[in-house]
Amino acid sequence: MNLILHIWRQASPSVPGAMVRYEARDISPDMSFLEMLDVLNERLMERGDAPIAFDHDCREGICGSCSLMIDGLAHGPHRGTATCQLHMRSFRDGAEIRIEPWRARAFPVVKDLVVDRGALDRIIAAGGFISAPTGGAQDANTILVPKPDVDTAMDAAQCIGCGACVAACPNGSASLFTASKLTHLGLLPQGQPERYARALTMVRRMDLESFGHCTLHGECQEACPKEISIDTITRMNRDFLRAGLTAGRAAVAESD
């Protein structure tokens, strides 16, 4: 296949970027999207040009590194598919494809198609864990978890932290990301003691980073390569409200 690519090039965070046109000839439909970019990069380098920087690692849809807006869609046209799992057979011969980095205030561009997603780690650090220091655990089978609960927890826990939800959201909100962690931990018996405190600190952290607010557009669940549902956001809002009430009551009790 032969393709025309328009790709975002930006040398560093401090200089302006622009779309640049490239021709990609003799591309096999069995190539993955990233292999197509590899081929383009090899050709650019053979010509003495700078290759296009993009994040990738596992190339099987699990590490969450790859992060491309393809024709305006986070991870491209297919549902439940990360960029690295997309194959060129999904495009038509002669197609023109626009390739851009995640666009969100909270994800500054580092170079070309590479962005800084450190804000997502900081949301986890704000409470996205169960405090279980090594050594003190009881026998695993003494904690019973109903199968439906663990299955729903697992649906949410599958989040790969790629940030597609943020990139797809018109407001640049990280609600789906945050809610999936809250749902995963909040559904398990082990996660109960810190459940409401967790909701409070994670949501507050999300607001402190430059993410926007959730107005339930639902674009995030369309873009999510793991098809995590926005039901998780409802759960998050519920836990957050309850946490706010509890925190308020605690503050009143303290001032008494």
Next chain:
Amino acid sequence: MDLHSRVPSGPIELKWDKHRFEMKLVNPANKRKYTVLVVGSGLAGAAAAATLSELGYNVKCFCVQDSPRRAHSIAAQGGINAAKNYRNDGDSIFRLFYDTVKGGDFRAREANVYRLAQISVNIIDQCVAQGVPFAREYGGLLANRSFGGAQVSRTFYARGQTGQQLLLGAYQQLEKEIARGGVAMFPRTEMLDLIVVDGRARGIVVRDMVTGRIETHIGDAVVLGTGGYANVFYLSTNAKGSNATAIWRAHKRGALFGNPCYTQIHPTCIPQAGEYQSKLTLMSESLRNDGRVWVPTRAGDARPPDQIPEEDRDYYLERRYPSFGNLAPRDIASRAAKTVCDEARGVGPGGLGVYLDFADAIGRVGADAIRERYGNLFEMYERITDENPYRVPMRIYPAVHYTMGGLWVDYNLMSSIPGLHVIGEANFSDHGANRLGASALMQGLADGYFIVPATVSDYLASTKLEKIDATHPECRLVQEETAVSTRRLLGIKGTRTVDSFHRELGRIMWDKCGMARDARGLQEALARIPELREEFWRNVNVPGSDTELNQALEKAGRVADFLELGELICRDALHREESCGGHFREEYQTEEGEALRNDELFAYVAAWEYTGRDAEPRLHREPLDFEYVHLAQRSYK
């Protein structure tokens, strides 16, 4: 150099407890005064960094991805072993120990393996406490599945994403410690060299991959959890960024390299589709619980699979290994696939594939049950091949997957450089010449959560270290050397890309040092690799500068190391004149084509010492004794 394995005395089941009691402790108030550098944030590194911080040490943790959550461990699919005996099917610590020593073809250190089996039990407890959503039965208890090389069901799993869930568990503990201020995290930071002062590991030199700045970090101990080196073959199931740079450069500073030729070829991967292929995708071994492996009985039978009747099919694993059947260990299953393909009975493009067929299982338990067990793997397969495995059998072929070799470590997981500890896939590890499925996650977490935190404490408590900082002459020297070699790569301005060298090296390694090896091929590789390396340093083209994000430069440094490591792998493979586990030498096989060990001459760990550029490495031997599992030819028949 003397190789001391430092295995404690006493009966095997008491060694670790006794050793834990005898190890020195650091007073809680003093822990804060020590800094430990942990390189890598995979299962091993993240677990170690979080636990050391919980103990009270100052930890600095480094990784090359933009977040510690993206380490290669995230991709592990099938599961993690533990001797819980929840199924009441006869499992025990001793049985897991026995299976692992036997599975490793009697080339692992018994005491280490026993400890691993003991700790396996605590790992599951720990992970459940953290909220890892392992699969459960309807009653709420944990579920299990079987893996190769075992006749019990001891593998815990979270759908096909066990590595992801375990890593997220460790990552979350790590983030908790980052928030508390116990760990300083350095993502997108690559270790490029090790600083050794007065014979002890005291620091590392790193490159900030965004700004290009080269910096020194000083510590009281260094822990490497930087993963395996399967990417020396170019095509492997590892993540693209997996590399040997940290361990290789530590090797050049004096750490011995153990058993480099023990590499694992995984039997069930999606076959290569074209020249452009950038990596290979694993289909988890757990699929062999329900999938049956077969090829046509007749060579050159080109009928589509559904038109080949039962009597014209050869379920060769079930035929050759009736008691383990499709769950024969990896090395054996891979070689068996190669054998049938060599006989022109392979299927798919180029005849490099065998069928993994789920028709019987779907008939027995229904498509929904199969979807529940392996849905994400089936989807992954379909995405890549455009074929529906619920309808047509999968096509699979062996691919390089894991490296049992790595830096040599003693019982305390300390390398031959005092103060340098090595954990996870990066060490030469507990798997001998072949790793059983679901045991790498177990080993990485045992090392990271339970072993290295204790042994690092013992090291710090029993060592007096001089205070140094980055202005120490040795630090300046190593930092300057790193800057010079980076600039050297950029200055060559040749005509070939880094990838073209990497691919060529990979082809040599696969052809001459892959599933089967012989002396002639290895000698050819040993002649060819230095030539390729020489051409690399003369003719590679690394564009860009050293003061920016430069992915070609990162790759170039790693490929330069692979070009040296590849030679050591072949040298090790040539010297080991026997077949064992993943190391199969054509010259040494039984009449039935099984691996033929030579215990009299080769029951040792080969630990190689670096002696300088273009100089022959020096071989040290750590003899292996088998007191509890008696040396015998492995049989899975």
